[in-house]
Structure formats: structure tokens, C-alpha cells
Amino acid sequence: MPLKVSPRKKKFLDESLKMIHEKGYKATTMRDLADRMGFEVSNIYNFIDSKEALLETYLFQISEDFHTGIDHIQESSYDPVEKMKALVSLNINLTSSKPYQVGLLVNEWRNLKDPKLTEFVDRRAEYEEKVRVIIKEGIEKKHFRPFDLDIITHAVLSSVRWVYYWYTDHAEEANPYELEKQLTEFILSGVCINE
Amino acid sequence: MPLKVSPRKKKFLDESLKMIHEKGYKATTMRDLADRMGFEVSNIYNFIDSKEALLETYLFQISEDFHTGIDHIQESSYDPVEKMKALVSLNINLTSSKPYQVGLLVNEWRNLKDPKLTEFVDRRAEYEEKVRVIIKEGIEKKHFRPFDLDIITHAVLSSVRWVYYWYTDHAEEANPYELEKQLTEFILSGVCINE
DNA sequence: GTCTATAATTCGATAGAC
DNA sequence: GTCTATCGAATTATAGAC
Numbered sequence: 001m002p003l004k005v006s007p008r009k010k011k012f013l014d015e016s017l018k019m020i021h022e023k024g025y026k027a028t029t030m031r032d033l034a035d036r037m038g039f040e041v042s043n044i045y046n047f048i049d050s051k052e053a054l055l056e057t058y059l060f061q062i063s064e065d066f067h068t069g070i071d072h073i074q075e076s077s078y079d080p081v082e083k084m085k086a087l088v089s090l091n092i093n094l095t096s097s098k099p100y101q102v103g104l105l106v107n108e109w110r111n112l113k114d115p116k117l118t119e120f121v122d123r124r125a126e127y128e129e130k131v132r133v134i135i136k137e138g139i140e141k142k143h144f145r146p147f148d149l150d151i152i153t154h155a156v157l158s159s160v161r162w163v164y165y166w167y168t169d170h171a172e173e174a175n176p177y178e179l180e181k182q183l184t185e186f187i188l189s190g191v192c193i194n195e
Numbered sequence: 196m197p198l199k200v201s202p203r204k205k206k207f208l209d210e211s212l213k214m215i216h217e218k219g220y221k222a223t224t225m226r227d228l229a230d231r232m233g234f235e236v237s238n239i240y241n242f243i244d245s246k247e248a249l250l251e252t253y254l255f256q257i258s259e260d261f262h263t264g265i266d267h268i269q270e271s272s273y274d275p276v277e278k279m280k281a282l283v284s285l286n287i288n289l290t291s292s293k294p295y296q297v298g299l300l301v302n303e304w305r306n307l308k309d310p311k312l313t314e315f316v317d318r319r320a321e322y323e324e325k326v327r328v329i330i331k332e333g334i335e336k337k338h339f340r341p342f343d344l345d346i347i348t349h350a351v352l353s354s355v356r357w358v359y360y361w362y363t364d365h366a367e368e369a370n371p372y373e374l375e376k377q378l379t380e381f382i383l384s385g386v387c388i389n390e
Numbered sequence: 391g392t393c394t395a396t397a398a399t400t401c402g403a404t405a406g407a408c
Numbered sequence: 409g410t411c412t413a414t415c416g417a418a419t420t421a422t423a424g425a426c
Binding site: 203234 | 409410411
Binding site: 008039040042043046 | 391392393394
């Protein structure tokens with residue numbers, strides 16, 4: 001249940017998100033954001049408490065989306081292969097619906113300050129652990145090749161990490177179905193013994 | 196033929212590189228760098244012309260290393276499968292010898308300013324094009340699956356992009372041979388028809 | 391909600407003595 | 409090569425009138 005947000009604030013949040021994605025968080029000044037909205041810097045503080053809080057909002061929101069998704073996968077009765085397919089699908093669905101936030105998740109998280117930085121890194125480690133569990137199960141049940149768990153988990157996570165770029169800087173050609181089909185084939189073939 | 200560099204300057208460049216990797220380019224101030232060296236800010240300008248020039252040095256150096264490597268692969272008589280293996284090997288070798296510069300290549304390039312930013316992005320596009328050519332050849336000769344060329348090129352490049360992390364934040368456990376073996380198996384199995 | 395004005399700090403970089 | 413001192417610009421954020 002998302003909080004009710006005024007259309008004006010929503011527009012500010014959307015525009016700021018795109019601008020931070022394009023220029024980077026540190027390089028985007030409050031003046032830049034105000035100029036984009038056509039008003040003065042001080043008006044920004046009608047909508048948010050600080051630049052830092054703005055980044056936190058974007059990052060923790062999309063981070064929790066990923067957690068919700070992978071929890072559903074983990075709690076399902078899928079076998080490891082089906083779970084891995086669902087994981088690729090989750091990534092593409094979330095990325096296609098919120099590409100700029102996923103971009104921040106990849107590139108801008110390090111601009112958080114403690115204690116939020118630590119909170120974020122811990123939460124991300126939890127997500128990666130959930131991925132690791134799926135892969136571990138796949139290896140143990142001999143659906144997946146006997147990889148080193150750390151290496152293959154990083155490789156799988158990294159394989160989907162570019163997808164936001166497909167939607168932010170490439171959108172006109174983006175076909176989510178084809179993307180999911182091909183990326184699934186690449187990753188599953190790389191991971192599975194018989195596929 | 197690298198220019199002769201004083202030991203003092205070399206130490207400054209090495210320490211600065213690590214610090215920029217750890218804190219990020221924008222978040223690392225000239226004062227931070229001076230403190231790390233135990234002298235005053237103004238002394239930095241004995242070694243470099245500007246903060247911007249420092250970043251350019253790191254990025255274009257490692258960028259050219261990748262070009263040199265992939266040019267050797269491309270000019271070889273290897274078939275596409277062998278070229279792809281050599282490409283994974285190139286990535287791991289360069290990353291293990293210059294992990295922090297590879298880290299900047301992944302995370303900090305966007306802090307360049309024009310005209311250097313455009314120059315860098317163009318040069319990177321040339322590198323990606325060279326990778327694309329290898330994959331295209333593999334698909335045409337039916338060693339590789341009939342993937343969409345753009346998608347699979349991005350996926351392959353992304354699959355190795357996390358490796359710097361293995362050496363910068365993880366070094367004690369890093370075994371380059373095992374890493375190369377496993378990552379090669381993952382990527383080649385994902386790409387090849389019979390492997 | 392929008393503005394003007396400005397506080398308070400931090401940044402990269404330079405001048406010039408030793 | 410190292411220091412002190414400082415400049416000028418840019419930054420986030422706030423105060424207070426309308």
C-alpha cells in the first residue's frame with residue numbers, strides 16, 4: 001500500500017530519478033533537479049527532506065521489490081531449474097517496469113551514507129544469499145554442474161546486471177519476450193548439466 | 196614504453212587508485228589523497244595536473260590494455276571457440292594484475308568530462324564491437340547458438356564484469372586458475388552448441 | 391507553493407616563501 | 409618538494425516574505 005503522493009511530487013520523483021540515472025547521483029545537483037522542474041532549489045524541500053533521503057527512497061524500494069520476488073520463487077514448489085528460469089524472469093520483469101531504479105541499484109548504491117549504506121549492503125547480501133541457496137540446491141540435486149558456489153553465483157547475478165541498460169538507453173528495440181528467452185537460454189545452458 | 200616515473204609518484208598513483216576505488220571518484224577529495232600520503236594538498240600538483248587528469252590516466256591505460264589483448268586474439272588463427280576462451284582468459288589475467296583499474300573501468304568512467312568522456316565511450320564501443328565480431332563469427336560458423344547478437348554480446352561482457360571484485364574485496368580466496376576454468380565453462384556452455 | 395537571500399561548508403586549484 | 413595561506417566557485421540546506 002504505497003502512500004498517496006501528489007501528482008506534482010510524483011513528477012518530481014520521476015524526473016529526478018531519470019536525471020540521477022543520466023548524470024549520476026553525485027554529479028546531479030539540487031540546482032539541476034530544480035531547473036528540470038522549472039522552479040527554484042528551495043522548492044525541492046517541499047517534497048523531500050534531503051538529497052540523501054531521495055536516493056534512499058529509490059534504492060530501498062527497488063531492493064524490496066527484488067526480495068519480494070525471490071521470496072515467492074523460493075517458497076514455490078519449483079525445482080531448481082524452474083526456479084532459475086523464474087529468477088531470470090523476475091529480473092527482466094522488474095527491470096522493464098522500473099529500469100531507472102534498477103540502474104541506480106547497480107551504479108549509485110555506494111553513495112548512500114551510513115547507517116543506510118550498511119543497511120543496504122546487508123540487505124543485498126541477503127538477496128545474494130537467496131540466489132546462492134537456489135543454485136546450491138541445483139548443484140546438490142545434480143541439475144546444475146558442480147561449480148564453485150561463490151563463482152557461479154556471482155557469474156549468474158552479473159549476467160543479468162546489464163539488462164537495465166537495455167531499457168534505459170536502448171528502449172526502442174527492447175522486446176522483453178525475446179530478451180527473456182535468449183537470456184534464459186544463455187544462463188540455463190551455462191548452468192545446467194542437461195539443457 | 197611507459198614513461199619513467201619516480202618511486203614517490205608511483206606510490207602516490209597506487210595509493211590514489213586504491214582510495215578512488217574504495218570511496219568512489221567524486222567522494223574522494225584531494226585532501227583525502229593528501230592525507231593518505233601524509234602531506235599537504237598542494238603537493239599533489241607536483242605529480243599531476245588535476246584530479247580529472249588522474250582519472251583519465253587510470254582509465255585510458257587499462258582500456259588500451261584490453262584493446263591490445265583483444266587485437267592479439269582477433270589476429271590469431273584461433274577458431275571462434277578458442278577465441279572466446281582466450282577472451283575470458285584475457286579478462287581474468289588483466290583483472291588479476293590490475294584489479295583496481297578494472298574496477299574504475301566498471302564504476303567510474305562516467306566521471307570523465309568531455310571531450311575525454313566521448314573519447315572513452317567511443318573507444319569502449321570499439322572494444323565491444325571486437326567482441327561482437329568474434330561472437331558473430333561463432334554464430335555464422337555454427338559453433339555458437341543462433342542468439343541475437345546484441346543480447347548475447349552484452350550477456351557475455353556482463354558475465355565477466357564482476358571479476359575485479361574477486362580480486363579487490365576478496366583477494367585472499369582468489370585462485371585465478373580455478374576462476375578461469377569455471378567461468379570459461381559457464382560462458383562456453385552458455386554460448387556453444389556442442390560443449 | 392513559490393520566491394529571494396543567504397548561511398555554512400566543502401571543493402579543486404594556485405601563489406609564494408622556504 | 410614541502411609548507412602556509414587563500415581564492416573563487418559550487419554545494420546542500422534554511423529562513424522568511426509573499
